[in-house]
Amino acid sequence: AEQAKILVAEAEENNLDDKVLNERFGRWHTCSLCEQMYHSVVRCALGWACWKTYLGRPETDWPRCLAMQQLGHGLGAADHHEDALSVKEAEMAMLRRLSVPEGEMLNVQCNLAITYASLGRHEQALSLRRDIYSGRLKLNGEEHPETLREANNYATTLSELQRYQEAKSLLRKTMPVARRVLGEDNETRILTRWIYADALYTDPGATLDDLR
Incomplete structure (x- = not known):
């Protein structure tokens, strides 16, 4: 924690750019030795x-905004999901007041959807996933990697709610786009195919037509 505090303070004192500031702020959640993110109660303690x-x-101070985000992530990492939900909802309300760019809001909504799912509130998670995917389509277009990732998240949530036809319909639309834009070996493209295969496997109404 002290290392992160010092690094961020130095970046601010020397008026370093946002990229450097964000990299240094990352020491609040990522180990400087192994470059792996902290987990569980350690992540929670660092978040606090x-x-x-x-x-x-x-409230307009960017490190303060990032700190609220880290607290929410830390609470979630320690399975304090109700507390994490309160923090993430407060974060979203704050960022709306600050009129941050739409892309930032979509990222916060994504984090909130994860927390809803962790609490078993899958319908609320689905509603957010739908909004996020729609937002990415409008902001970035259907070929953007972020849009394709959110399509995967949306389809996964649909499958979790056993809405297999909707999930498969979405994935049949995005699979050729992911293949064309990202290439055969891209992780997002492979995950898209895996989610589709899983939907076929778990859907009792799946037929051979789904493979064509």
Whole structure:
């Protein structure tokens, strides 16, 4: 925590650009030795330490915004999902007040959808996933990697609710786009095919026509 605090303070004092500031802020959640993200109670403890460090700053201060995000992630990592939900809902309300770019709002909604799913509130997660996918289509277009990733997330949530026909319909539309834009070996494209295969496997109404 002290290393992260010092690195961020140095970046601010020297007026380093946002890219450097974000990289240094990453020390609040990623180990500097192995470059792996912290997990469970360690991530939660660092989230609290991060939030307490920047809590006294104005709401418009970017490190304070990032600190709230880290607190939400940390609580979720330690399975305190109800508390994480409160933080993430507060974060989304704050960012709306600050009129942040649409892409940032979609990222926050994505985090919120994950928390809803962790709490078993799958219908709310689905509603958010639908909005996020629609938002990415409008903002980035159907060929953008972020849009294709959100299509996967949306389809996964549909399958979890046993809405297999909708999931398969969406994936049949995105699979050729992912193949054309991302290539055969891209991770997102492979995941799209895996989600489709899983929907076929778990759908009791699947037929050979789904393979054509």
